[in-house]
Amino acid sequence: MDLLRRHEGSVEILTLNRPDQRNALSPGLITELSLALRDCLDDDGVRAVVLTGAGDRAFCAGMDLKAFAARSDPSGPQSDDTHFRMFSHGEYPKPVIGAANATAVAGGFELLLNCDVVVASDKARFGVPEVKRGLFAAGGGITLPGRIPLAIALELGLTGDLIDAERACALGLVNSVVPAEDVVGVALEFARRIGENGPLGVLATKKLMRLAFTDGVTAARAAQAAEHPKVFESEDALEGARAFAEKRTPQWKGR
Incomplete structure (x- = not known):
């Protein structure tokens, strides 16, 4: 299997499992990842997703160009990548924690850019070297100027050079x-802490913050008007207040 799936409490752990190919994104892996993300979205028991890679050579080396070049009929039936594209566009509703066990470049780094929280190995390096292959970072790299100073984004994008984990942090x-051996454990702890919170509030927070990032605060404030009654008038909102008053752990229902 190109993708391993494991469930721990309210967290689903997805592991890119092509270590000999540096976990490069083949059409098969993209399909498996897309379907797994769909299943996680449909499962109310999954509060957060951890995404990591197998082995110690790479988190993900980006697109598997050999696999894509070997397709006999590029115009033929395409794989189901709906939820992969949703994630790649920053529109996946549930929290995703990236666990960069090793280096992530090109599309692999762009996967991490679309995660909500990222834990990285101290040995990992990151970058968008697409220009070294005559391409550009089409999977999310162009959003870098919204995350870091323009001069640094252009440095990464135009040189294609990699940076180490400390500079990325x-x-x-x-x-x-x-340390590499602690990456998944720390990512799981982030996921568990998120999963302890009210699911409606978590989903609304991610949606509105990402909208403010992509479309601006005005757009996020407009969307907030629709989210407010769904969250503040929910059973969970009342449960959260009661649990606080009664000094106990809330029992969330997601409604």
């Missing part, structure tokens, strides 16, 4: 840098 592209 200093720039705010990853949240935490830890």
Whole structure:
């Protein structure tokens, strides 16, 4: 299997499982990942997703160009990548924590850019080297100027050079840098902490913050008007207040 799936409590762990190919994104892996993201979205028991890679050579080396070049009929039936594209466009509703076990480049780095929280190995390096192959970073790299200073984004995009995990963290592209053996554990802890919170509030927070990032605060404020009654008038909102008053753990229902 190109993708491994494991469930721990309210967290689904998805592992890109092509270590000999540096976990490159083949059509088969994209399909498996897309379907797994769909299943996680449909499962109310999944509060957060952890995305990592197998082995110690790479988190993901980006698109598997050999696999795509080998397709006999590029115009024929395409794989089901609906939820993969949703994630790649920053529109996936549930929280996703990236666990960069090793280096992530090109589309692999862009996968991490679309995660909500990223934990990185201290040995990992990151970058968008597409220009070195005559391409450009079409999977999310062009959003870098919204994340980091323009001069730094252009440095990464125009040179195609890689940066280490410490610099990525200093720039705010990853949240935490830890030894490689601790990456998944720390990512799981982030996911568990998120999963302890009210699911409606978590979903609305992600949606509105990402909208403010992509479309601006005005658009987020307009969308907030629709989210407010769904969250603030929910059973969970009342449960949260009661649990606080009664000094107990809330029992969320997601409604």
